[in-house]
Amino acid sequence: MKFKNTKERIIGKIVNETFLFTILAIVMGLIVGAIVIKISGFSVFEAYGAMIKGVFSKPKYIARTIIRSTPLILTGLSVAFAFRTGLFNIGAEGQFIIGALVAAMLGYFLHLPAIIHIPLVFIVAVLAAALWGGIAGYLKAKFGVNEVISTIMLNWIALYTSNYVITRESVKMPGTESSYDIHETAQITITWLKSIVGPAKINWGTLIAIIIAIIISYILFKTTLGYELRAVGHNKDAAEYGGINVKRSMILSMAIAGGLAGAAGALHVMGVSYHVSVLSAMEGYGFNGIAVSLIGNNSPLGVVLSAFLFGGITFGGARMQVLGIPTEVINIVIGSIVFFIATYRIFQFFTKFFTKKKLQKEGK
């Protein structure tokens, strides 16, 4: 009996109005995409067919979708966590880079047994990224520097720092523009699934990311720390009045946000890429994290779902190229989905309009 109740509660939590509107927004976004595809002279059916097949037709594609979604779960969480505490973290991009860089360095330079190496690399990388995120929090608490500016600047500084480090002679693998690969003792790829997923690097990172999402949800809503951070997010003055150290909270929540994005970078290096490369432009993990966070309504559970959605659409959508459809259509689809999520009141407007009409009819 009790089980049934909790189950119902969980379902009730997921299938609420926001959820339904999100689904509607996704449908609307796909419709806009369909229009663009049609105008370009392709078959909508074939195009979306290619997208769906691209994700679901083989276990290994599902695996790749999951792999691709994993960093987005964490960068999405990073942005969502900051939002919940009243801060706008545009800096997930840079925090990701720092996490990845540190993981790549420790994974290569340290020689340790896996049991120590893996957690050490992960934890230190996350701490480094937390420190990086914390800078923005500190600048805000101490100097009142708006975190939007500071995180934008820190993104670029992270990018160039990473490039600088990678191009050092002891770090850069000759003949490439990348660092040396990390040792196997720092890798978290699951090799025994090879028979099912082929060379796709399914790794423990996905599980870790989901666990982190649960932990973050717990911290936000079930702990005193989460209470404090949310209070500061909603009303600094009242929080201060209630005895909460507002400045400390700001630094802490930016640090946690940074750590989350850094975890994304670290897991990506440890599970998928094994190295970091010189970047000539941002890779977009952090910026896409903003979209993921917003599609997921800034809730940890929502972020997990929307990361998979985002990963699926980008991975599957790229398969439309086979038909000759330009990849930009994918960006238009994603943009439309986000746009319709922003304007979910359009749907409210319509639902109201129709129920009103219906009532009028019934009245007569």
Place this chain on the structure above:
Amino acid sequence: MWKDIALILGTTLMYATPLIYGALGAVFSENSGVVNIGIEGMMTIGAFSGAAATFIFADLYGPAWWVPWLGFLIAGLAGGFFGLLHAIASVTFNADQVISGIAINFLGPGLAIYLSGRIFEGSTTTPAIPLEAKLVRPFHEMLKNKPILGMVFDQYVSVYIAFLFVCIAWYILYKTKLGLRIRAVGEHPKAADTLGINVYKIRYFSVILSGILSGLGGASLSMAIIANFRPTLISGQGYIALAAMIFGKWKPQGAMWACLLFGATTALQIYLGSPQVGWKISTHLLSMIPYVITLIVLMGFVGKTHAPAADGIPYEKGKR
């Protein structure tokens, strides 16, 4: 010596220009109470539309004087169209303005590159506009034989328009009826509403204007600094413009100074990397200079920045 200074000044002006347009756009939008993180997307669509339209017109009608101006205008309109989208979402439907802005940042580049492919045989880069069809350089003849002055002032008209716009924006915001209303709506929309000011109309106006300015900013890159659109052209400058607007405390002149600071630090980066200086320092470290200096300057700025009180909050009539 003079040459170096002239070069730094010239680079500063050139680099700051697209940012100034974007930042001015953000100034209008945010002073009316609508956060606009979509500047990046609006600049991209503007850059594409301006370059594509100018090329096409130059191709059809030759490099007549009006061709670049028409292209510039179209860039503004294209940006304005995305401003309209942002306004529909965030003013009419009370959307979360950040979400809507992020959507614009996907849609702008997506559409720009898509259209480029459709129009120019699959190419994501538009063909180069001939020199004669680019925006004019008003002082080009005058400075022909003055190389040092030329380095500073032989700029495209878009540069001077940017500074002119700063003055106009300042005048509109602080000296006119319209500006008073824009700021009132951004500070306290309900108060404005009770005085019979149409909050929605003012916000629509400001957000569309913001799109137009951002579009022009994009075009000032694709029609002056270079002569075509390419996907990597804007690469983050919309965000920098946004940062400059905040740095400039939501004021046109403040935003301008912030953009100039950013331009100047970039010029410094280039100067320090030049063979004349001959610093043997990694370009990766040099590239960091503008961002690091900006952060340091920000720290030194005492006093918190003050956003318009209603910035980012949708206005719903009849709600308290």
Place this chain on the structure above:
Amino acid sequence: APEQAEKQEPTEKPLKIAMVTDVGGVHDKSFNESAWEGLQRAEKELGIKAGYQESKQEADYADNLELLVDQGNDLVWGIGFLMGKQVKEAAENYPDQKFAIIDNAYKETPKNLMGVLFKEQEAAFLVGYIAGKMTKTNKVGFIGGMDFDVIHRFHYGYKAGVKYANPDCEVFEQYAGAFDKPAIGRSIAESMYGNGADIIFHAAGDTGNGMIEVAKEKNKYAIGVDKDQNKDAPENVITSAVKRVDNAIFNVAKDLKEGKWQGGSTVVYGLAEGGVDIAPSSNKLVPKEILDEVEQLKKKIVSGEIKIPQSKEEYESMMK
């Protein structure tokens, strides 16, 4: 699926060859596009079936390679050294599938993989020679994108060429730190031209576009890279150091069709193999005598009489 394709009689089913682009995309007006042109030519002339898959970020490489394998292509190309690791991994994972990569060499190359390298330094040497001969001011420039090994090949090949033609000629060298910042390219070019250089060579992608723009405005000479860039500025781009990725791709397709697959090795495309060259449009602005000398030089390079440096170290040791 790949084994199946191999068992088919070649006459019955056309060869399928596809490529994975790097993040520039297939229409990047650079080597991705060039590679695609090679495949299309093969489609026309050899009757193969060509396809491509664009990448948006590093994480796409592995996914795209696998997809092309799944589509039953006989040969899968990776375009660009940035995906060197992913291509090798794919080759190890799919030992029955043929792979090839542009711009990369491996210490140990699997049997089913082929590396294709270009001697960029040879083309750079030739354009350097032209620059050294044509300069009136005895000052020429070089703008690099980022500090990459490939760019170094252009850089030092060029420098050696300049000095070979004109030992007294000064070479201004500067790296922009980015491939996507035309404004920076512009201001570096302004500085170099301002300091007396009259010809600049770039290997800086979109950044170099800013340099070409300045050349147009100031009516100076510029040298393009990768593809024939004369189209962008017909009066100013005197020549380009072109990398015939298309030729390489076409040749490999032809070999494959004729059953001459050279797996397990690295093929180097230099002047001799038609892999690099100066642009055909060079005859428009470069005097005939100089072009004739260039032809002589080519022979010497092919015969190994002239050695061309690929890196700073090689250049310095040669200059001693």
Place this chain on the structure above:
Amino acid sequence: MKQIVKKFGDFVANDSIDLKVHKGEVHALLGENGAGKSTLMNILYGLYTPTSGEIYINGKKIDIKNPNVAIANGIGMVHQHFMLVKPFTVAENIVLGMEPITFGNKLNMKKAIEDVKAISEKYGLHVDPEAKIEDISVGMQQRVEILKALYRGAEILILDEPTAVLTPQEIKELIQIMKNLTSQGKSIILITHKLKEIKESADFCTIIRRGKKIDTVDVSITDENQLAAMMVGREVSFVVEKKERKPGEVVFKIENLVVQDNRGIDVVNHLNLSVRAGEILGIAGVDGNGQSELIEAITGLRKVKSGKISINGKDVTNKTPREIFESGICNIPEDRQKHGLVLDFTVEENMVLENYRKEPFSKGIRLNEEKITSFAKELMEKFDVRPRDEKNKARALSGGNQQKVIIAREVTNDPDLLIAAQPTRGLDVGAIEFVHKSLVEQRDKNKAVLLISFELDEVMSVSDRIAVIYEGKIVGVVDAKGTNENELGLMMAGGGH
């Protein structure tokens, strides 16, 4: 206004209300919090569209679609919550929407300032047109609001709770201004919870209860008790029930305290004060004499420049808010929405704003939601917070109920010193009665209470002793029973002992 109905969803805020106002009269609207007064007036001003009903002005039926129509028909409104743009000047606020312009849409600020000066002369409402709103007192802001309406040629002026935030002096001035205006032929609709003001200024009074009109009465022949009874539907007592009590030891002490305001001026200037256990010490004073800064300094929200604050002999000067709270000082803050509540938190979350870290509300890092919920339920029952849903966002509560949440929380902490700053601002008589009772109960438990209020009546009826603050100093302490309004008023104006 005829048969006005306004529904918010299923909720009927106005239920067929009729209202008739004559030229040149002051017509009062009276009703409990949430009775529907503001809603009715917002309809008249065009901010809400009525669900049904008609409005006539000078016999002509008018469809007031928006404030522009209202303004054109000579209706002006001063809203319950001020509608002023803080960073703007007085003149800018007044002309906003009807700006005088010159060539090229340029604002003619000179003319605006002259116009403002002219009307402020005409109606005797003195303001400095060039001062910024954020720099002027609340009373001044009120005048600006009235001037805004007059500038638009208002003939009918709606004043929604104009006196809730004014000092006694300012209220007197306002009543004078209203008389002035009616003598010039203007009509005024006045919403207030203060019966004394209705008696003093209004000609007629319409009473509304739960959205329905009860009656319109002639004020001159109705007394305050009758009005109150009509309003709440039961008898209300105005006297604070209070037993004699002998105060105990001094528990709280302030010595030579100096505190600066945001501009760096010493607004609390060598202030000395002590409160004893089992007494309510009222602080009377005109707004702006350092009260806010004093409270912020005591509660740790503002740095103390010099001097000493101690509770139970323990020095708490410049300690953090949490340390001060732990030492036994609680505060019902002046601005309930800014400091008292996190409006987007639920009621239950707000109930533990200071105590969430303590058992039983949390254990280690984990919040104990069940305990928090049951605690909130209990308090809501005890303090009659409505609606009785602890999962409601605090934002959705009425002002009165928001205040109850804060009082419940602070009183339950059972502090040695309870500071209550403007605890009844904007509340109806029923709610005020409740707040006063809570303060007295606290005192009867032998705790110290510090009451800070601009309402002289309140200070006099609730306190045991009264300290008068003037320019950051206590200029005198008197026994509440042995004093009168005149004596206090004199001291508040600086004419101390």
